[in-house]
Amino acid sequence: MIILSVKDVRTRKAHRCYGCGLRWAPGTPMTAVVCSDGRRLNTCHWCAACVDVGQDWLNSFDEYEGLPGDIRNADVPRWLAVARRHGLIPALCAG
Ligand SMILES: [Zn+2]
Secondary structure (H helix, E strand, O other): OEEEEEEEEEOOOOEEEOOOOOEEOOOOEEEEEEEEOOOOEEEEEEEHHHHHHOHHHHHHOOEOOOOOOHHHHHOHHHHHHHHHHOOOOHHHOOO
16 A cells, blocks of 8 residues: 555544554544555554554555554564553553
8 A cells, every 4th residue: 555644643433553453442642544555545543653663664655565463463572562662551452
């Protein structure tokens, strides 16, 4: 997918993060990423930990080939450490 815009938001409803695949509660600061698969626009949300771990892709405004959960699954201990640093407690997310 090709990344078209990246914007920080505070969510009004629960969103599943594209990077980690976890569902985060309403009111969580997330990053809304608008992308295109070549046919239609899509908005996906990223939690702060995944933005941090995946920032090379997001900042490139280029193609991202990952699937939901890839950012966390690539290195779970590193992702957990970053999530804790951002004050995110994965055990308390909506699942
Ligand atoms: Zn995430």
